[in-house]
C-alpha cells in the first residue's frame with residue numbers, strides 16, 4: 001500500500017507523522033471519506049469543496065490548491081492500482097508543541113489513504129437496520145459546528161459505543177433540544193405518505209454528500225422532499241426510514257428503539273433510491289485512469 005504524506009508516497013510502514021501533530025494531540029484538523037467505484041471517484045469535487053470549507057471554518061489554510069488536492073487523491077488511487085474502494089483524506093493543523101497554541105504549528109499535515117472498504121453486510125440492505133437512540137446528544141453549533149467534518153469525532157464515537165452496546169447497527173443522535181440530528185456517521189431520512197423528510201442542517205446534521213445525492217434523486221423521481229425539525233415520534237410513525245452516507249450509501253432502517261417502522265421491511269421508495277444510487281455510482285464520477 002502506498003500512502004500520500006505531504007507530497008510524497010510512502011509504504012504503509014514508513015508513512016509516519018509526528019507525535020506532536022495537533023491532529024493527534026487535539027483532534028485539530030479536518031477530513032473526508034470518499035468512495036470510488038469502477039475506476040471513478042464519486043462526487044470528488046463536492047468532497048474537496050467540503051474539506052476546504054471545513055478547513056476555512058477552523059482557520060486552517062490547506063497548503064494546496066483544490067485542483068492539486070484532486071490530483072493527489074487520484075494519484076494516490078493510481079499508486080495503489082485500485083478500481084473500487086475508499087479514500088481517507090486528512091488535513092491536520094500540523095506539528096506544534098505540547099500547548100494548544102495553533103500558531104506554533106507551522107505547516108499542516110496532509111495525508112491520503114486509498115484502500116478497500118469493509119461494507120455493511122449485504123443482508124442489512126435487504127432486510128434493513130435496527131437503530132437505537134443514543135443518550136449522547138449531538139454537539140451544539142455553539143460548541144463546534146456539526147457542519148465541520150473535523151478530526152474531533154469523540155461525540156460520535158461515544159454515541160457509536162452506545163449503539164454497539166445495545167446491539168444496534170447505528171445510533172440515532174438528537175440535539176440539545178431533543179430534535180433528531182443524524183446518526184453517528186450517517187444522515188437520516190423518513191418517508192411518510194409519499195413524501196421524504198430529513199432534519200435540517202441547523203438541527204445538528206453534517207451536510208452529507210450522499211444526503212445531497214438523495215435530494216437530487218428525489219427531485220428526479222418527482223418525490224417532494226422537505227427539511228422540517230423532526231422528533232423520534234416522526235420516525236416511529238414513518239412509512240419508511242433510511243440512512244445515507246459515503247460508507248453506508250443508502251441503507252434501510254426498519255426499527256428504531258424497538259418500534260417497527262412501516263411494515264418492518266425496506267419500503268418501495270427506499271428500494272428505488274438504493275437502485276438509482278447504484279446506477280449513479282456505476283455511471284458517474286471523476287475518471288481515475
Ligand SMILES: Cc1ncc(COP(=O)(O)O)c(C=O)c1O
Nearest residue numbers: 185186187206208209210245246
Ligand atoms: C456525522 C456524520 N454525518 C453524516 C455523514 C454522511 O456524510 P456523507 O454522505 O458526506 O458521507 C457522515 C459521514 O461522512 C458523518 O460522519
